[in-house]
Amino acid sequence: MNRSLVSLRSALPSDAPDLAVLWSDVLRRADHDEQVADLVQIIEAAASSPVERLVVAEYDGEVAGAVHLRISTLSPLNLDQTVQAISPHVFPQFRRKGVGRALMDAAVCFAEEEGIGCVATAAASASRDANRFMARLALGPQAVLRVASTHAVRSKLTAQSPAAHRTSGRQLTQVLAARRSMRRSQAPTAG
Known part of the structure; x- marks a missing residue:
């Protein structure tokens, strides 16, 4: 048996x-x-x-x-x-x-x-x-599951985005800071 x-x-x-x-x-x-x-x-x-x-x-x-x-x-x-x-x-x-x-x-x-x-x-x-x-056992591939850390995907997305998109946020911040500086320097002083 x-x-x-x-x-x-x-x-x-x-x-x-x-x-x-x-x-x-x-x-x-x-x-x-x-x-x-x-x-x-x-x-x-x-x-x-x-x-x-x-x-x-x-x-x-x-x-x-x-x-x-x-x-x-x-x-x-x-x-x-x-x-x-x-x-x-x-x-x-x-x-x-x-x-x-x-x-x-x-x-x-x-x-x-x-x-x-x-x-x-x-x-x-x-x-x-x-x-x-x-x-x-007759189990065939249906899909491929790919996994990475959120940080890794973000860094790859940033690295692969066009240069204009990567720097536009930084440029806008710099433009706004420059405008604030100009306004401060042009403001009348109280005397």
Whole structure:
């Protein structure tokens, strides 16, 4: 008899430290304790939500991976419902043991239970293995999500704008200052 060593269950607040390590590359930049506190909040919110699930995969009793499932629209402009499989991650020592497949199966089961005809996920662009895995499961690219800090985008926008637009604010300030100076110098003095 062939028994699978992979089992799935809902995440518990006690899983937060393991999940903070698993998802360290996708969590907000904070110290470990803050990340754990964030995850406890996320786990509790998912447990009480009819449109979210946080699924943990165990391999032979050890936490091996997890995925956050959420019912949403395909995009703010395309209102078709989809189950988003957010950050399906597997610890390196448990890869190629069926854990990732079990996590994605949880996403498909959730979609089927809710009568939703589409499953979406994302994989880091630099992760060839994750992208190949998703492609083997018939998940094709829909869009490319690009992210940068607000400061970086502002500096690039400023650097790429035409010179007249970059200096016009400074020139206006200088013109107004010069006019104020002229008015002060021309004002009659009280004597």
